[in-house]
Amino acid sequence: MCGIHDLTEQDLQPLTHSPAWLDKIKGMRFFDPHVHMTSRTTDDYQAMADAGVVAIIEPAFWLGQPRTGVDSFRDYYSSLVGWERFRSSQFGIKHYCTIGLNSKEANNEKLAEAVMEILPQFIYKEGVVGIGEIGFDDQTPLEEKYYRAQLELAKEAGLPVQIHTPHRDKKQGTRRSMDIAIEHGLDPHMVIVDHNNEETVKEVLDRGFWAAFTIYPFTKMGNERMVDIVKQYGSERIMVNSAADWGISDPLAVPKTAALMHESGIDSNDIHLVTYINALKAFAQSGQINEADFGIVIDQSEKFNGSTVLRGGQQPRHNKNTTIIR
Numbered sequence: 001m002c003g004i005h006d007l008t009e010q011d012l013q014p015l016t017h018s019p020a021w022l023d024k025i026k027g028m029r030f031f032d033p034h035v036h037m038t039s040r041t042t043d044d045y046q047a048m049a050d051a052g053v054v055a056i057i058e059p060a061f062w063l064g065q066p067r068t069g070v071d072s073f074r075d076y077y078s079s080l081v082g083w084e085r086f087r088s089s090q091f092g093i094k095h096y097c098t099i100g101l102n103s104k105e106a107n108n109e110k111l112a113e114a115v116m117e118i119l120p121q122f123i124y125k126e127g128v129v130g131i132g133e134i135g136f137d138d139q140t141p142l143e144e145k146y147y148r149a150q151l152e153l154a155k156e157a158g159l160p161v162q163i164h165t166p167h168r169d170k171k172q173g174t175r176r177s178m179d180i181a182i183e184h185g186l187d188p189h190m191v192i193v194d195h196n197n198e199e200t201v202k203e204v205l206d207r208g209f210w211a212a213f214t215i216y217p218f219t220k221m222g223n224e225r226m227v228d229i230v231k232q233y234g235s236e237r238i239m240v241n242s243a244a245d246w247g248i249s250d251p252l253a254v255p256k257t258a259a260l261m262h263e264s265g266i267d268s269n270d271i272h273l274v275t276y277i278n279a280l281k282a283f284a285q286s287g288q289i290n291e292a293d294f295g296i297v298i299d300q301s302e303k304f305n306g307s308t309v310l311r312g313g314q315q316p317r318h319n320k321n322t323t324i325i326r
């Protein structure tokens with residue numbers, strides 16, 4: 001007989017009492033093309049894997065406070081192509097990233113110049129599927145300068161571009177981002193315009209760009225609004241992401257939105273397109289994505305430069321449903 005302290009086979013299984021929304025999307029696979037895992041925990045990775053997330057893209061962004069030197073960028077980019085990808089693989093989630101100088105920190109010209117110099121050392125690395133997230137924040141002249149410089153870099157490298165559109169003056173900022181991309185000779189099919197809403201979606205789609213939507217509580221989009229957008233505009237060139245980061249956000253936003261779409265009667269093929277296929281197609285243009293790599297669970301006791309996600313004697317999976325923590 002099993003004592004209460006014996007680890008059973010069941011302890012190592014995914015969530016046994018799954019929430020109702022998880023049942024609606026059972027067996028589906030998801031690709032979240034915008035999520036900042038560096039600021040999330042292993043619990044999030046586990047929950048995402050249990051909900052069917054098999055691949056993610058982590059765009060380079062700012063840290064919540066300004067960096068003071070180029071070495072912080074260098075270490076951050078290194079972690080996106082190194083440790084973070086390894087950490088993700090331990091949960092069977094294929095990790096990709098986009099590399100770029102974010103718009104906020106483009107306003108520090110001396111630092112921005114130094115960052116531009118090191119970008120070519122990172123953008124050709126394995127698993128880098130685009131230049132991102134770049135674009136406008138306050139729409140300043142320096143933001144424009146480094147946005148343009150990075151569009152040139154993307155063109156040279158043949159990589160897709162992931163555009164962060166501003167919160168303030170969104171419609172104008174989104175239009176300006178697209179105008180400048182066209183001016184630099186980028187094919188709209190190589191450009192993913194992110195953080196869209198009801199105000200911007202039509203123009204982005206009409207002009208042939210990919211339209212990404214961030215489901216982020218309180219500030220960007222709620223997923224009920226997302227359901228309405230897919231009902232109105234269909235599923236062509238539209239993709240959903242969580243943009244989960246250190247703020248109040250939800251790394252399960254993509255599977256949850258799929259569940260809500262299912263409940264709202266949206267065709268399962270359309271759900272598959274906006275939560276998986278379109279992101280795959282857009283970013284596979286980098287030549288860096290092989291779908292066969294998705295969802296392969298790697299032994300959690302494997303090491304990356306001598307480090308693992310496990311600490312002395314830990315089991316590979318931790319059952320969150322029990323009150324006992326061993």
Ligand SMILES: [Zn+2]
Nearest residue numbers: 059061133243
């Ligand atoms: Zn972001």
